[in-house]
Each structure stands twice: as C-alpha cells, then as structure tokens.
Amino acid sequence: MAAPRCEEPLLICIPGGQVPGRIDSVLGSAISPRRLISFQRVKDLDEVIPAYPGAPVIGSSAYVRYLPGYTILLRGKKGQIKQKKYLIITGNRGLTLANAANSKIGVLDFLGREKMPVFVKDAFGFPIAKLKRVSKKEDLQSLLGMELVDAAIIEESDFKEMQAETKVKLTVLVESKPMDSFPVFACPDAADCGELRKKLSGQPKAVLETLGIEGWE
Amino acid sequence: MKKPALAILSGLIFLGGMGAPVCAAIRLLAITPNGEAFMQALEGLKSDLGDKYEVRRFDAALPDAADSLRNVVRTFTPQGLILMDSKAIVLAKALEKDSAAFAHIPKFVTMTLKAEGAIQGLENVAGIKFEVPAYTIFINLRILSRRDFRKVGVFYRQSFSAFVEESRKFLAKENIDLAGECMDCGGEGKLPPGAVSGKLRESMERLASQRTDVIWMLADNTLVNETTLKGFWLTHFKEYGLPVVVPLPNLASLELNLGMFGVWPDYRQLGMQAAQQIIQVFESGETPGKLGLEPLVSVQTVINLDMAQKVKWDLNKDKLYRVNSVLTRK
Numbered sequence: 001m002a003a004p005r006c007e008e009p010l011l012i013c014i015p016g017g018q019v020p021g022r023i024d025s026v027l028g029s030a031i032s033p034r035r036l037i038s039f040q041r042v043k044d045l046d047e048v049i050p051a052y053p054g055a056p057v058i059g060s061s062a063y064v065r066y067l068p069g070y071t072i073l074l075r076g077k078k079g080q081i082k083q084k085k086y087l088i089i090t091g092n093r094g095l096t097l098a099n100a101a102n103s104k105i106g107v108l109d110f111l112g113r114e115k116m117p118v119f120v121k122d123a124f125g126f127p128i129a130k131l132k133r134v135s136k137k138e139d140l141q142s143l144l145g146m147e148l149v150d151a152a153i154i155e156e157s158d159f160k161e162m163q164a165e166t167k168v169k170l171t172v173l174v175e176s177k178p179m180d181s182f183p184v185f186a187c188p189d190a191a192d193c194g195e196l197r198k199k200l201s202g203q204p205k206a207v208l209e210t211l212g213i214e215g216w217e
Numbered sequence: 218m219k220k221p222a223l224a225i226l227s228g229l230i231f232l233g234g235m236g237a238p239v240c241a242a243i244r245l246l247a248i249t250p251n252g253e254a255f256m257q258a259l260e261g262l263k264s265d266l267g268d269k270y271e272v273r274r275f276d277a278a279l280p281d282a283a284d285s286l287r288n289v290v291r292t293f294t295p296q297g298l299i300l301m302d303s304k305a306i307v308l309a310k311a312l313e314k315d316s317a318a319f320a321h322i323p324k325f326v327t328m329t330l331k332a333e334g335a336i337q338g339l340e341n342v343a344g345i346k347f348e349v350p351a352y353t354i355f356i357n358l359r360i361l362s363r364r365d366f367r368k369v370g371v372f373y374r375q376s377f378s379a380f381v382e383e384s385r386k387f388l389a390k391e392n393i394d395l396a397g398e399c400m401d402c403g404g405e406g407k408l409p410p411g412a413v414s415g416k417l418r419e420s421m422e423r424l425a426s427q428r429t430d431v432i433w434m435l436a437d438n439t440l441v442n443e444t445t446l447k448g449f450w451l452t453h454f455k456e457y458g459l460p461v462v463v464p465l466p467n468l469a470s471l472e473l474n475l476g477m478f479g480v481w482p483d484y485r486q487l488g489m490q491a492a493q494q495i496i497q498v499f500e501s502g503e504t505p506g507k508l509g510l511e512p513l514v515s516v517q518t519v520i521n522l523d524m525a526q527k528v529k530w531d532l533n534k535d536k537l538y539r540v541n542s543v544l545t546r547k
Contacts, residue, residue, distance in 0.1 A: 018538055019538065019539075019541060021541075022538055041264075041489075043264050043265060044264070047264065113265065113267075113496075129501075132493065133489075133493065134486075134514060134515065135486055135489065135515065136486070136515060138356075138357065138360070138539060139486075139514050139515050141356055142350070142352060142353045142356065142514050142515075143514060145352050145353075145356060145387060145390060145391070146350060146352050146353075146387055146512050146514075148511060148512065148514065165356065165359070165360050166356065166391065167390065167391045167392050168390055168391070
C-alpha cells in the first residue's frame with residue numbers, strides 16, 4: 001500500500017508586495033492546516049520549488065507562465081482590472097525615450113535575472129541593457145533618489161503613491177502595453193488543489209489584499 | 218581604459234566550440250569573517266549569481282590567515298575576490314604586495330564601514346558601501362509619518378565627513394536639511410573616550426536650539442558605546458524628547474527604550490546588490506574601477522511604537538506593513 005501523501009505547502013511569492021511575515025499571519029490561518037511558505041524573492045522560490053514537487057503556488061502570472069507543468073486555477077484581479085501597465089519613470093530631465101534603452105533602469109525583480117529582461121522587452125517593445133534589479137518596491141525610490149539609476153520601471157498603479165513619497169519631480173517616459181501580471185494561483189495537479197482553490201476563492205477582500213488583489217476569477 | 222586581462226578571459230570561458238558548450242564556472246573567492254550577517258550576505262550573493270559562478274569561502278579570522286590564503290589562491294586560482302570586512306581587505310593588500318599580477322584580479326568589497334578609506338592602495342575594486350544612506354532612512358521615515366519634517370541632526374566624527382556631506386546633498390533633494398555636529402573637527406586631535414559624552418551634550422544643545430525634528434545616530438562605536446549610552450543617550454538626550462533613528466535593532470528595543478526607528482542593512486539584499494556588480498564585470502565587460510563603490514540600497518527596519526508615542530511622533534498606521542518589526546507593549 002502506498003504511503004499516505006503529505007499535503008504540500010502553498011508557496012507564495014509576491015515580490016514588492018507585503019512582507020512574508022504579514023502574508024503568513026493573515027493567510028496562514030485561512031488555509032490551515034495546510035502549511036504556507038512565503039518568499040520575498042523569486043530566486044528563493046525558484047530554489048525551493050524542486051523540494052516540493054506538486055506544491056501549489058501563488059505568484060505573478062508572468063512568473064507562473066514559465067513554470068513547467070503548472071495550470072492556472074485562479075487569476076487575481078482588482079475590481080474588473082485583470083492586466084497592468086508598467087511605466088518607465090524618471091527624475092532626470094535629460095533622459096529621453098531615445099536614450100532610455102542605454103540607460104541604467106531600476107526594476108522590481110519578480111521573475112529572476114534571466115527572465116526579467118525578456119519581460120521588459122516584451123512590455124516596452126525594446127530591450128534595456130542595464131537593468132538594476134531590486135527585491136522591494138521601496139528600493140526603487142532609493143535607486144532614483146540616490147541617482148544609482150536614470151529611471152525606474154514601476155506599475156502604473158504605483159505612480160501616484162511614488163510621487164507622493166518624494167519631492168523629486170517624477171515624470172513618465174513611456175508606458176508599456178497591458179501585461180498579465182496580477183498574482184495567480186496555480187497547481188501541477190488541479191484535482192489535488194480543489195479544496196485549496198475553494199478556500200482561497202472564499203477569502204474576504206481584506207485577506208486577498210495581502211496578495212495585492214481584490215478578488216479571483 | 219585598459220580592461221583587466223582576467224575579466225576578458227572570464228568572458229571567453231563561456232564560448233564553446235561547435236560541440237558541447239564549455240561552461241566552466243567563474244571562480245570567486247569570498248574572504249569573510251564568521252558571523253550571521255556575513256553568511257546572509259554571502260548567501261544572497263551566491264543565490265543571485267547562480268551556477269555560472271563557483272564561490273568558495275575563506276575564513277578571514279583564521280590565526281594563520283595570510284599563509285592559508287596564499288595556499289588557497291594557489292590551488293583555487295580565483296578570477297575575482299569578494300572582500301567582506303576590513304580584515305579581508307588587509308589580506309587582499311598582502312596578496313597584491315606578493316604579486317603584481319594579483320592587482321588585475323577584480324575585487325568586490327562590502328560589509329566594511331568606511332570602505333573608501335579601507336580600499337586605498339588596492340587596485341581594480343568595486344563594491345557596495347556598508348553605511349545606510351540618510352536618503353533611504355529618511356524617505357522611509359517620512360513614508361511612515363503623518364507629519365513632515367525638515368531638519369535632521371547628526372553627531373559625527375571627521376572621518377565620517379564625506380559620508381555626512383553626501384547625505385546632505387541627497388537629503389536636500391527631499392527638502393530635508395541635515396544639521397551636522399562634528400565632534401573632532403576643531404583641530405584638537407583624537408577625541409578622548411572620556412570626553413565623548415560631554416561633547417555630545419554640548420552639541421545637543423546646539424541641535425536643539427536649531428529646532429531639529431529628529432536625530433540620526435550613526436553606526437560609530439566611538440559615539441555609541443556603553444559609556445556614551447550611560448553618559449548621554451539614555452540620560453541627557455532623553456530629556457529633549459526628540460526621536461532618534463538608530464543603526465541597530467537592539468537600540469530600538471522596548472527594553473532600551475531609546476530608538477524610535479531602527480534601520481540597518483538587509484544583508485541578503487546587500488549580497489544580491491554586490492552580485493549585480495560581479496555580473497556587470499564578468500558578463501558585460503565593465504571595469505571594477507568604473508563601477509566604484511555604490512551606496513547600499515536595501516534596508517531592514519523596526520519601529521518602536523511606544524517610543525513614537527512618547528516623543529509625540531504621529532505615524533501613518535496604514536504604512537506600517539512596510540516595516541519588518543513593529544514593537545509595542547500595548
């Protein structure tokens with residue numbers, strides 16, 4: 001007789017979102033008794049996934065798209081919005097779209113160092129040679145303020161907040177095409193994740209906000 | 218500028234023939250002391266570099282470190298050195314003295330306070346400074362605060378002057394004025410340990426009279442130690458009822474009841490930042506000298522809510538999720 005199968009933990013990685021400790025405390029009890037492990041960096045999730053084959057994952061749709069064998073069961077959304085635009089913003093008046101591709105540009109790393117340039121090229125239609133990656137959203141502000149980069153790539157919805165947090169005059173250089181990037185819930189085996197899917201679908205908005213979304217579809 | 222021969226060679230390592238690719242990993246030797254923070258930084262660095270790089274650690278605290286290091290260098294033949302802490306820099310300088318060829322090897326310095334001074338005489342160096350920049354600290358504090366603030370006060374020694382000046386320049390962009398009180402700039406020479414608390418008290422009078430909103434405590438053992446904690450920080454300073462931003466989490470603890478906001482390096486992210494410089498050198502052909510020493514970017518934070526209440530600092534509760542630890546007895 002086969003040994004009973006242990007439930008794999010739910011692995012969560014929302015770079016730039018809430019700190020892992022907060023996700024653990026808010027969502028951990030909601031999905032109990034299943035364990036939850038959250039990560040701040042995609043790289044850390046990448047390293048752990050092989051140790052939990054079959055583990056369900058909540059991550060950005062751009063990340064999950066590159067995960068072999070996973071099926072998306074729930075897609076996060078905010079109101080009726082399902083896609084996000086990204087902006088290249090700058091506090092450097094000398095920077096133009098013509099020289100942006102050769103400038104140093106900061107970005108929140110939600111895909112890892114190999115995949116991030118591919119995503120950026122896809123989003124903006126041109127490659128950026130010098131991407132400076134960070135793992136926390138607030139670090140982009142430091143990169144800009146201390147002139148370690150000429151510009152930064154941010155989500156369109158974060159622009160007002162970033163403007164409010166600095167006296168540096170930030171302007172938009174270019175916006176991306178709409179990209180799928182809200183968190184999604186995915187599993188290698190949909191049948192194994194039915195119960196968890198149900199639990200996640202039933203979470204109130206306040207809990208889902210720790211994942212940066214307001215609902216699922 | 219002439220590119221270092223080893224950097225060029227390492228770029229060629231990935232070029233295979235028509236058959237199976239030759240993928241020898243780039244060999245890096247990390248010279249570090251023991252300690253949790255160093256290990257976290259090294260882990261962050263290794264994790265970001267991935268398997269294109271072989272990172273071997275050498276313990277800088279070994280009693281016969283210089284001789285052992287020579288043996289390791291002979292057998293491992295590193296293409297780059299990662300130097301954490303001033304001991305590691307001293308060891309690297311000894312290696313450069315042994316062999317001029319060693320000067321060409323790229324070196325990456327981090328986890329070292331006042332690294333600009335420490336690397337003098339060392340060639341081909343890039344790195345990440347270890348001091349937490351004022352810009353990052355006060356941008357973060359402003360985001361957490363309901364009130365705006367215009368003036369930050371800081372006590373510093375002459376050896377920190379360049380750092381304070383750089384901080385002043387970046388804070389000015391945010392309309393924050395940095396009022397500095399130099400403890401030993403008057404030409405009286407080295408500050409005797411017994412005189413530090415008295416000097417801090419005098420300087421505090423001046424900062425208070427300039428309507429300083431918040432005090433920034435630097436990570437400087439001469440200004441913050443057991444004697445000055447008793448003789449100034451936990452006694453005289455507290456009478457002013459001003460908030461202080463501290464460089465270590467224990468200084469913001471509920472037990473000590475001193476710091477309102479603690480900010481210190483995120484060691485793992487610091488390693489990742491250093492890894493990006495290494496990648497630029499070995500994969501994009503940048504020279505370490507051109508990259509230079511860049512400021513640390515990512516920090517960890519703690520807020521002592523009880524202290525904030527005591528000094529009447531109104532916090533934006535909606536933003537507290539950004540802080541790593543929120544402390545309160547209530």
